[in-house]
Amino acid sequence: MLTLYGRPNSSNSAKVFWLLDELGADWRLEPAGRGFGPTDTPEFREMNPFGKVPVLKDGETVVWESHAILRYLGTREPTALWPEGAAARSRIDRWMDWAAISFTPPLTRLRKARGAGGSGEADLPAVLAGARALDGWLARHRYLAGGDLSLADIAASPSVHRWFRLPEAAEALPNLARYRDDLARNPGYCRHIRDALS
């Protein structure tokens, strides 16, 4: 059985919960992270030197970094979510990197700034540019990597969900809204992302 150290209100854990359920994996949650369980113990730091969740344990194999975990699980149990072949994987991987590097960080800073009473002005342009680019792409593609749900959609899902919680989402981005509605037909998205993340 797989063990996932994480917490239900963590966006990076939530992506992995969704994939584990999507794969029908045999797994259990070991509650860890802020408010759920210590990550500053020598044992936890031996697994992840940064003391962050999620961390996956598969027998002797330990994996941290949520997107590395998604790729590990996708490779361990091949499905259309992470199809074989360099070209097919690169179509997915680029969106995973883009979400992790270019879209989620300014969105997270914006949310934190506003949560602390600020405007988040410094990060708003990057967030808007990301959402508009997504909208343009999704006018021509049902999912991020093409016609099928993939690890790219799971990786980007917390930020897509959180975009729609911003007042700026009232701006008409119809293709992004259609995409969010398509994701919401997936029970794993609803359970672990839509209904679990603020």
Ligand SMILES: N[C@@H](CCC(=O)N[C@@H](CS)C(=O)NCC(=O)O)C(=O)O
């Ligand atoms: N880049 C890492 C980020 C991991 C991360 O920052 N995790 C947060 C939760 S989303 C965390 O561990 N926060 C501290 C805590 O919960 O104790 C990943 O994608 O896994």
